[in-house]
Amino acid sequence: GAGDRSAxxxxxxxxxxxxxxxxxxxxxxxxxxxxxxxxxxxxxNFDDFEAYQGLSHSVRDRLIERWHDTHQYLKRKDPKRxxxxxxxxxxxxxxxxxxxxxxVRDQYADALNQLGFEFEVxxxxxxxxxxxxxxxxxxxxxxxDSLATMDFPAWGYGLRYQYGLFRQVILDGFQHExxxxxxxxxxxxxxxxxxxxxxxxxxxxxxxxxxEGKKCHVWVPGETVEAVAYDNPIPGYGTRNTINLRLWAAxxxxxxxxxxxxxxxxxxxxxxxxxxxxxxxxLYPDDxxxxxxxxxxxxxxxFVSASLQDIIRRFKDSHSNFDDFPEKVALQLNDTHPSLAxxxxxxxxxDEEYLDWEKAWGIVSKIFSLTxxxxxxxxxxxxxxxxxxxxxxxxxxxxxxxNFLFMEELKKHxxxxxxxxSRMSIVEEGAVKNIRMxxxxxxxxxxxxxxxxxxxATLKTRxxxxxxxxxxxxxxxxxxxxxxxxxxxxxxxxxxxxxxxxLGTDAWIRDMDLLLGLRDHAEDASLQEEWMMVRKVNKIxxxxxxxxxxxxxxxxxxxxxVQIKRIHEYKRQLLNILGIIHRYDCIKNMKESDxxxxxxxxxxxxxKAAPGYEIAKKIIKLCHAVGEKINNDxxxxxxxxxxxxxxxNVSVAELVIPGSDLSQHISTxxxxxxxxxxxxxxxxxxxxxxTADGSTVEIIxxxxxxxxxxxxxxxxxxxxxxxxxxxxxxxxQFARVVRxxxxxxxxxxxxxxxxxxxxxDSSDFYLLGNDFESxxxxxxxxxxxxxxxxxxxxxxxxxxxxxxxxxxxxxxxxYAQNTWGIEPCKCPS
Ligand code: CBF
Numbered sequence: 001g002a003g004d005r006s007a008x009x010x011x012x013x014x015x016x017x018x019x020x021x022x023x024x025x026x027x028x029x030x031x032x033x034x035x036x037x038x039x040x041x042x043x044x045n046f047d048d049f050e051a052y053q054g055l056s057h058s059v060r061d062r063l064i065e066r067w068h069d070t071h072q073y074l075k076r077k078d079p080k081r082x083x084x085x086x087x088x089x090x091x092x093x094x095x096x097x098x099x100x101x102x103x104v105r106d107q108y109a110d111a112l113n114q115l116g117f118e119f120e121v122x123x124x125x126x127x128x129x130x131x132x133x134x135x136x137x138x139x140x141x142x143x144x145d146s147l148a149t150m151d152f153p154a155w156g157y158g159l160r161y162q163y164g165l166f167r168q169v170i171l172d173g174f175q176h177e178x179x180x181x182x183x184x185x186x187x188x189x190x191x192x193x194x195x196x197x198x199x200x201x202x203x204x205x206x207x208x209x210x211x212e213g214k215k216c217h218v219w220v221p222g223e224t225v226e227a228v229a230y231d232n233p234i235p236g237y238g239t240r241n242t243i244n245l246r247l248w249a250a251x252x253x254x255x256x257x258x259x260x261x262x263x264x265x266x267x268x269x270x271x272x273x274x275x276x277x278x279x280x281x282x283l284y285p286d287d288x289x290x291x292x293x294x295x296x297x298x299x300x301x302x303f304v305s306a307s308l309q310d311i312i313r314r315f316k317d318s319h320s321n322f323d324d325f326p327e328k329v330a331l332q333l334n335d336t337h338p339s340l341a342x343x344x345x346x347x348x349x350x351d352e353e354y355l356d357w358e359k360a361w362g363i364v365s366k367i368f369s370l371t372x373x374x375x376x377x378x379x380x381x382x383x384x385x386x387x388x389x390x391x392x393x394x395x396x397x398x399x400x401x402x403n404f405l406f407m408e409e410l411k412k413h414x415x416x417x418x419x420x421x422s423r424m425s426i427v428e429e430g431a432v433k434n435i436r437m438x439x440x441x442x443x444x445x446x447x448x449x450x451x452x453x454x455x456x457a458t459l460k461t462r463x464x465x466x467x468x469x470x471x472x473x474x475x476x477x478x479x480x481x482x483x484x485x486x487x488x489x490x491x492x493x494x495x496x497x498x499x500x501x502x503l504g505t506d507a508w509i510r511d512m513d514l515l516l517g518l519r520d521h522a523e524d525a526s527l528q529e530e531w532m533m534v535r536k537v538n539k540i541x542x543x544x545x546x547x548x549x550x551x552x553x554x555x556x557x558x559x560x561x562v563q564i565k566r567i568h569e570y571k572r573q574l575l576n577i578l579g580i581i582h583r584y585d586c587i588k589n590m591k592e593s594d595x596x597x598x599x600x601x602x603x604x605x606x607x608k609a610a611p612g613y614e615i616a617k618k619i620i621k622l623c624h625a626v627g628e629k630i631n632n633d634x635x636x637x638x639x640x641x642x643x644x645x646x647x648x649n650v651s652v653a654e655l656v657i658p659g660s661d662l663s664q665h666i667s668t669x670x671x672x673x674x675x676x677x678x679x680x681x682x683x684x685x686x687x688x689x690x691t692a693d694g695s696t697v698e699i700i701x702x703x704x705x706x707x708x709x710x711x712x713x714x715x716x717x718x719x720x721x722x723x724x725x726x727x728x729x730x731x732x733q734f735a736r737v738v739r740x741x742x743x744x745x746x747x748x749x750x751x752x753x754x755x756x757x758x759x760x761d762s763s764d765f766y767l768l769g770n771d772f773e774s775x776x777x778x779x780x781x782x783x784x785x786x787x788x789x790x791x792x793x794x795x796x797x798x799x800x801x802x803x804x805x806x807x808x809x810x811x812x813x814x815y816a817q818n819t820w821g822i823e824p825c826k827c828p829s
Contacts (some may be wrong), residue, residue, distance in 0.1 A: 013082045020062050022104050027111035030058035045434040051117050051186075052095070052125035055108070056188040059098050060233075064191070066102075066242040066827075067233040073827040074153050078318055080327060082154040082820050085304065085341060086140045086334035088132030088283070088650040089158050089245065090165075091232075092650025094189045096123050096490045101149075101235040112385055127182055128649045129189070130164035131247070133287035134566045135676050136484075138650065139451075139808075140334055142676075145483040146812040148236035148243045149510060151824035157307035159299060160190075160230045160247035168608045168647045173624025173628050177285070177611050189232055190247070196229035198309040199253055200302050206394045218353050219394040224253040225276040229305030237485050238510050240827045242426065248306045250279035256542070286610040287566055288379055297383060297391055300778055302343045312348060322353065326366035330820040333370045333445065336381050336437040342368060342444045343395040343402070351394070357401070369447040369819045371478075372438070375455065376461050385427065399435060405425055406443050413470070424466050442467045442474070447819045450477040451674035452695040458670065478815055479695050480674040481808035484512055487680045491654035494534040496682060499800070502527055512804035522797040531793050535661075535685065542659030546604075546643055554630065555638050558600035559786050562686075563655055563664040564648055567609040567616040569758065570671040574619050575768045576605065577626055579775055580642055581737040584630050586641055598639050599783040604660075606652065606667070618755040625746040655675075657685045661792075662709075662782055664776070665690040668687035668766040670715040673695075679806035685796040687785075689772070689778055695806070702802040707795045709785075711778035712771040721770060725762065730769040733776065 203222030252273035450456035456477035609616030
């Protein structure tokens with residue numbers, strides 16, 4: 001009875017005895033208990049990895065406590081919640097970030113010391129969670145951190161891939177891909193929720209029925225798969241709020257294959273059941289093209305359907321009808337990958353909740369918003385109608401109906417302008433009929449965001465020109481940002497401490513605009529000295545890492561010049577390598593006495609090429625071939641080194657960025673939607689060598705041209721050059737370095753031919769030849785500035801000082817106010 005229940009609750013309360021404590025004894029006991037009972041190793045005999053496991057389970061307990069409290073509190077308050085749907089989250093490691101956000105980093109370090117362990121050493125035991133490809137996926141992770149830190153009532157939803165982004169192995173300079181089975185040694189940061197699972201349907205047919213005098217659609221599926229929830233608590237910094245990232249794994253459904261079992265085909269029935277798990281088995285490793293793959297479409301619908309069942313169940317727990325659904329639910333589509341959520345909500349509201357079309361549409365048109373991350377119309381997702389119709393027959397009907405009504409609306413506005421109608425239609429006619437996922441999203445979302453100011457201009461004038469003319473009010477932009485918790489506090493503790501000392505507060509960790517205060521001290525000799533010391537420490541750490549990774553010794557006194565990101569023609573790693581060849585060629589042909597004037601450089605390149613992207617793979621090979629030549633040339637010595645860092649990932653970035661002097665963001669203007677790597681370097685006081693592309697345009701406004709090295713054609717010039725047929729005059733220097741590659745100076749003559757062809761005269765789409773001269777000039781400016789270390793240090797301080805605008809806290813605040821309409825909801829401490 002009720003009496004029993006309250007007595008039980010009282011007993012539980014006594015047993016729980018308030019929050020977990022963080023004194024050294026309690027922490028040590030927790031860690032050792034987990035080593036003994038969770039990891040099942042003797043507390044008298046365990047190694048670093050087991051200590052890491054015990055440690056992370058102890059941290060996880062503290063996360064869970066806050067996470068429960070946050071959910072209880074939000075349940076009681078019932079604020080409007082944001083649901084962030086993304087197919088990719090690049091979380092990296094969790095341990096250091098968690099203890100910093102929980103405010104227990106030093107307590108754990110002390111507790112471990114007394115046990116004879118070092119926190120830093122144990123933190124190195126953790127593998128990266130790489131459930132994403134690049135910028136878009138790491139942005140999602142940063143945004144989750146900001147949502148939690150600023151107390152927004154938010155959930156992330158995604159897929160729990162068994163294989164994350166492939167491991168890059170370099171053999172003889174060639175990239176090879178190996179599977180990343182990241183769950184091999186368990187994942188202490190997730191909580192399996194076996195009881196939180198939903199059936200997801202595929203294939204089959206739609207039957208029309210009349211129920212209580214009303215025509216209804218009943219989807220009879222051909223296959224059902226179960227989605228099981230895995231929860232990942234995301235702690236905010238300086239708050240008790242801890243939000244949830246819920247990732248779905250596919251498991252066979254109990255309803256599946258009963259017939260086969262009954263007919264005695266036991267073996268095949270078991271094998272068929274295992275097939276269900278393939279849906280969440282792997283992350284597609286291409287960050288640009290997603291076209292027409294059945295498994296990819298299944299993944300998209302699988303995570304969308306499970307998430308929406310979960311969201312609607314939560315809503316229905318405290319609401320009896322759907323009238324205030326838009327006041328309680330904001331659904332964010334991270335690119336068009338989750339856009340099947342739109343027809344799915346329509347289907348649930350009409351076929352399962354029996355709302356009529358107008359009412360359902362009224363709701364749908366108020367809840368969805370979209371962020372576009374692509375710049376190219378060719379990069380937008382399309383799904384063949386046949387594929388969609390066979391996998392999701394009811395959704396195809398709904399999409400056709402949305403399109404029919406949309407076309408009618410357009411006709412009222414534009415008359416029978418068939419060209420415009422066909423451009424804007426959700427259905428693309430042609431030899432293969434396709435559904436244009438971007439058009440579907442644009443029709444149904446109340447807001448469409450670009451990721452930088454320049455990107456929005458591109459969307460308005462090029463990619464979605466027609467849509468912008470029709471619905472100008474839908475289009476906004478929120479310049480991307482990154483979280484300073486991970487990208488300064490976790491990855492650069494010496495700088496973090498230095499900033500807090502000079503500002504007299506660590507409040508900048510929640511309010512990055514405070515960094516502006518550093519401007520007042522930029523010329524202060526003692527700050528400059530401390531700043532240089534911190535940079536030196538980080539450079540030494542990076543040189544040690546390079547030596548451990550590839551066995552090469554590099555001098556921390558040289559300028560560390562870094563380009564780390566996915567390998568793409570538009571990101572122009574090839575321009576960087578050709579520039580390095582030019583530098584090498586100059587030193588080689590220099591008089592011995594002139595060599596003294598050369599600024600020694602260590603050029604560092606890292607990044608993965610999509611497995612099927614031939615040209616990108618050739619760029620990696622070229623980097624190795626050139627490195628082989630330069631690094632072994634005794635005429636060159638320490639004046640120039642070229643290092644390729646294999647298997648670039650989040651934790652490698654955490655180490656490389658703080659140790660960099662100069663970083664390159666050199667995409668052909670108009671091709672990078674935003675770019676976020678630049679912001680991480682900027683925060684860490686690294687100077688940028690960049691084109692006026694993506695969010696660099698806004699970085700220039702904050703930092704000032706004089707503190708950066710900007711070069712190359714701007715967007716307008718790129719357009720003009722292309723309109724004039726690319727027939728630009730190439731410099732002799734450019735022709736020479738390309739010829740060196742073409743003629744086999746670095747070996748592999750035949751292999752590099754097609755790579756050289758991409759930059760020959762009229763085929764040089766990314767305009768390397770056009771920008772080469774100004775690139776070399778910018779590089780020469782960087783050399784000049786580096787010689788004057790005082791000047792360089794001032795520029796470095798001013799870079800950090802002006803980086804506040806590029807915190808994801810600012811981005812998220814803007815989304816909350818202007819796109820999602822959500823308010824903070826702070827759980828009491
Ligand atoms: O908006 C985040 C990032 O997304 C991309 O990586 C993407 O579309 N996958 C863009 O290429 C970046 O410019 C952008 O910063």
